[in-house]
Amino acid sequence: MFRDHGAAWRAANAGHISLDQLKVMSAIERCRTAALGGHVTRCEDCAHEHIAYNSCRNRHCPKCQAGAARAWLAAREAELLPVRYFHLVFTLPKQVADIARTNKREIYNLLMRISADTVIKIAADPKHLGAQVGITSVLHTWGSAMTHHPHVHMIV
Known part of the structure; x- marks a missing residue:
């Protein structure tokens, strides 16, 4: 192509x-x-x-x-453990993605940390799952159209 x-x-x-x-x-x-x-x-x-x-x-x-x-x-x-897994995607809003162009390390570290912290907190809440979860996260900085599109794929 x-x-x-x-x-x-x-x-x-x-x-x-x-x-x-x-x-x-x-x-x-x-x-x-x-x-x-x-x-x-x-x-x-x-x-x-x-x-x-x-x-x-x-x-x-x-x-x-x-x-x-x-x-x-x-x-x-x-x-993998013999349990159900979920695929989640966390995407930066365009305004923050634009900042990431010149502050990659800081913004990408924040994206990875905040997305994991969010899932851990929600999963631990007894109203939701009430459990400790395991996470594998992968940072993608481009989208399928080869454009700047920072997002995290997370398997929980």
């Missing part, structure tokens, strides 16, 4: 894309192409050659990180 439509998307969204997003897109577009170099293997019997291009190794690349993502997911699934 990036190779076919990335340039048009970047042009249509100029001024709204961060340098980090541009770097990720560039890495993914170049992944496993001649742009990153590669190596040739040759069969000693028939002299058939195979070119293997280098990968970008970017943590956002679906080709490079698919195995790592599967391993991470399997490790998290192995930790």
